[in-house]
Amino acid sequence: MGTSPSAPDRILVNGHILCVDPQFQVVEAVAIRGDRILATGPSSEIRALAGPDTTIEDLGGAGVLPGLIDAHNHLLSTGQVLQQVTLYDCRSIPEILDRVADRARTIRPGTWIIGRGWDESLLAEGRHPTRWELDRAAPDHPVVLHRVWNKLVANSAALAAAGITRETPDPPSDQRYSGSFERDPSTGEPTGLFRDRAKDLILNAIPAPTADELVAAVAAACRAYNAVGLVGVAEPGLDDDGIAAFRTLREQGELTVRTLMLLGAWGYVPAEREADLKSWIADVRSRPDEADDLLRIDGVKFMLDGGIGDRTARMDVPYMDEPDNVGQWVVDPEEYPHLVRWVHDLGYSIDTHTCGIAAQDLAVRAYSSALEAAPNERIHHRVHHAYFPSADAIALMARHRIPALVSNPFLVHLGESFVASVGSDRAARAMPMASYLRAGVPLAGTSDSPIADFNPFVGMYAAVARRTVVGRDLAPAERISRADALRSYTIWAAAATSDAATRGSIEPGKLADLIVVDRDPLTVSDEELRDTQVLRTMVGGRWVWERTG
Template identity: 30%
Template sequence: MPDLILHHARIYTQWPDHPWAEAIAIQKGRVIAVGDNDAILPLARPHTRRLHGQSRLALPAFTDAHIHLFNLARRRGQVALYDAASLEDLLARVRDHARHLLPDAWVLGYGWNESAWPERRFPTRHDLDAVTGGRPAVLWRTDLHAAVANSEALRRAGITPATHDPPSGVIDRDERGQPTGVLRELAINLVRRVIPPMTEAQAATNLRAVARDLHALGVVAAHDQRMKDNAEEGPGALRLYQRLAARGDLPLRVSCNLEAAHLDDLIELGIQSGFGNEWVRFGHVKLFADGSLGARTAWMLEPYENDPGNTGMFLTPPEEMAAIIQKAHRHGIAISIHAIGDRANRTVLDIFAETIAGGSDAPPLIPHRIEHVQTIQPQDQPRLARLGLTASMQPIHCTDDIPNTDRLWGARGRNTYPFRNLWDARTLLAFGSDAPVASPNPWWGIHAAVTRQRRDGTPSDGWYPNQRLTVQEAVWAYTLGPAAAIGQAHQQGRLAPGYLADLILLDRDIFTIPPHDLPHTRVLLTLLGGEPVHELITDH
C-alpha cells in the first residue's frame, strides 16, 4: 500500500497512456498508480503520508546530463568568479578569499570570463601575485579549458621559461619568453597535479552539500563527466559513489564516466557501459576531440574571425580517437566525446560512421554520445540521428556564449546549438549544465532553449530564433532524453507505474507562463525514490 500520495496536483507524467493526472501513489521508491483524486486517494492507509499539491504543476524530476559532479564537489569552498564584472573585481574577490586562508593554503577559484570585462584580457600571474600573499594560486576560466596560475604555483609545478608546452597544451609566454601564468588545455595539468588532494570524507561532505543545491533546483540525477587527462578522478568518484550508495547515503542517481586511460582495464574486467544499478552505474568512456570557444582552441573548418592563422586544435589526434572508439565499440563500451568546433564534430561523426559500419559482436547497450555539439555544419546535423548518437547539449552555453560566438565565429553562429534542427531530425537530445563551467540551474537552461535569449532579455528577438524549442521539448530533454541516453527510459524520466518515484512540484505552470518568467521558477517539493529531499510545502 502507498507510502505517500501526492494529490490535487496537475501532474505532467510524460506517459502516453495517461499524460496528465491529479494524483500519484508511491510505494517503496516507485510509482504504483497515477490517476484522478477519486481513484488514488482511496488507496491510502493509516501510515500513508498525504501531500496536497495545491493544484500546482508536478513533473518528473530532472537529470543533469552533463555535469562535472565530482569536480563540483571538490570545488566547494573555492572562490566562484562567475559574476566578476572586471579584472579589478576578480582581484578584489580573490584578495578577500585569500585573507581567510592559512598562510600556505592554495588559493583556488573558477568561473571567470574576460569576454564581458572592460579589459577583455586574461589575468596574469603578476595580477594574482599582488593579491594572494605569497600563497600558490590557480583560477580556472569558466570553460575549464584555460586557467591562470600565480608565480608561486608555477614554481611548485616547475614551470619555467625552459618548460616546453605539453602535448595538446599551451603555456602562454610574454615577449621575453617568460610564462604569463595563463595555461591552456592540458598545460593546466602541470599545476593541477601539485595541488594537494581532497580526502574522501571531505569529498563526501561536499557532495551532500552540492546535492542539496541540486535538489532545490529539481535535479536528482547526474551524468558525471571527466576532464581531459585526469585519469585518477574517475575511479575516485566511482569509489565514493559506491561507498555512499552501499550505506544508503548517496544523494543523487549517478551515471559515472571514466577517462579513456581506463579503457583497457574495463575491457580486461569485462565491464560494459550500463553496469550498475538504479543508484550508481558506469556510463561512458570520455574522450576529447578539441578545446573550447573561449580558449580559441575549438577545432574549426575555417579560421577564427580576425585570427587568420588559427583554426583551433585537436586534443586527441584523429587516428588515436578512431582507434579508441573502435576498440570500445567492439567491447560493449559507449563513448562520450567532447566536440565543440565544426571540424571536430565532422571528424567525430566520420569516425562513428566508420566504426558502426564496421560492426561489433558486442556493441554497447547504450548510445554513444557527443558532448556539446556546439557548432556543426547543416549537412552534418542529421547524421547524429542516423547514427543513433546522443546529442548531449547545454542550453545555457548557447546564450552565455553569444558575445564570444559573434566575435570569434561571426556568421557561423547560425550553426551553433541548432536545437530545433536536431530535434526535427529525431536526434536524441539530453540536456545538462556543464557545471561548474556554468550554473546547474535547469530553469535557466530551459529558458535559453525556449527563447534563445539571455536572462536580461537580449537579443530582443532571440539569437537565431529559428532554433528554439517548446517548453515541453526542453522538459523532455532534461528527463526522458537523459534516461534514454543511459538505457534507463524504462524506469526514469516519466511518472508511470513501475517507474522510479523521482518527482518535482513547482510554484508556477511553466507551460503557460510568459517565457521570460521561466528562470524564476521555484521548486516546492523534490522526491527522490519517493522520499522528500527538498520540501517547502506542508502536509494537508
C-alpha cells in the same frame, strides 16, 4: 479495514502534475509504493487506493514535474567548485581580486585558493587577470583561477610551488594539445596564464584531495542539485578515486542524485595516463560493477577537440582574424575511430566532447561505423556540445539515433565568446536544437557543470530564449518549445542513456523521482521559467530535499 499488501505508502493529491508521458498528461494525484510510482489520476480515484498506513499529502494545487536529469554534468568537480571562489558573474578584474582577497582573509597563509569562472569576453578590461594582480590580492597564498574553460591564471606563490620560472622551457610544440604558458615579451617572465595541457604544470602542484574530501564534494553537490530539482546525471570523466567516492556515499545512504559514471579517457586525462587507458578500462570492465538504480558505470568519455571561445575547437574554416587557425585535435583523428570501436566492442557507451564541425563529423562517422558493424541495442553513443552539425552528421545521427547532448546554458553565458570566435552568423546557429528535432535526432539538455550553471531551469530558459547575457538573440528559428525543453531535461535525457523505461516521466512502474515547483514552467514568461523555484525533491519515493524559509 485490513492492511492491503498493494496499498501505496504515500499519496500526493490536489497537484498540477505534468507527467511528461507520451500523451503529456496533466493529472492531480500520484500514488507511490516503495521506490516506484503505483498509479496516477484524479485525486478522488487515487485517494481510494489508500490503506490504513498510507500517508496522504495535499499539494495545495502546486506544480509537480518529473525529477530533472542532466545528461552531461561533472558532479564531483562541481562539488569541489562549490567550496571554491566562484567568478562566473564577475564583470571586471577588481571584482575578481576582491573575491580572492576576501577568501585570503579567511584561510591560513600557504593554503591554496582555487577559483573558477572568469571569462575575458565578459570582463570590462577584455583580458585575463595577471599573476601580479593576484599577488596583490593574496600575497601569502598560492592562487589558481580557472577560466570558464581551458585556461587558468596563477599567482607567484602558485608558480613557485610548481617550480615554474622564466627558465622553464615551453611545452613541446610537437605534442598534441600540449598548450602553452604566456610570457612577458620583454623579460620572458611567465605572466601566470596557462592553457590546454600546460595547465597541468600548475595543477599537479596542488595537493590531491583526500578520499574523505572527495566524498564530501559529492555529498555537497547532491544537496545543491536536489535543491534545483536534479535527481540524475551522467558524470563524464571519473577515475578510480572518483568512482570510489560515489560508491562510498551510496553505502552511506547519502547519494541522492542517480549517477551514470563514465570513465575519463582519451583527450580528457593528462597525456601521461593515455598509454595505460586501455588496460585500465578493460580492467574496470572485468570487475563487477555493483550497479543499481542509483549508480552504475555507463561508458567512456573522450575529448576530441577544444572549445569555440578559446579557438581550439576543430572547425572546417579558420577562426575570425586568424587565417591559419582551424582549431585542434586533442585525440589523433586517425586513431580515434579505432578507439571508438574498441570501446564499443567492450559494451560501453561513449560520450565524446565535440565542439567544432570537423570533430562532430568524425565522432558521428566513427559511431555509425561501429553501430553498423556490431549493432548493440544497449549501447548509446552520444555527442556532447554538438554545436555545428554538418548535413551529413545530422542524417547519420537521425539514422543511428545518436543523441545530441547540447550544453544549452552556454548559449547564454558563452554566446558572446562564440560570436568573437566564429562571427555572429555562425555563432547564432550553434546548437541548432529545432533542426535536430525536425530531423529526428534525439536531444538532451546538459549543463556541463561546472562549466555552466547546473540549474536545469537556466538550461530550459537557454533552449527557449537563445539569448546571450548581453541580450543578443541567437537564431530564434532554433528555439524549441517549453514542452520540448522540459522533455530534454526529463524523458529525453533518460532516453539518451537508455533509461527511459525506468525514469524521466511520472508513469506507473517507474521510479518515483519527482519535484514540486512554485510555478507552471509551461505558461510563465521566459525569465520566470529561468527563476523557477523547487520546493521539494523526491528520489525513489523518499523526500530528499525541502525548501525551508
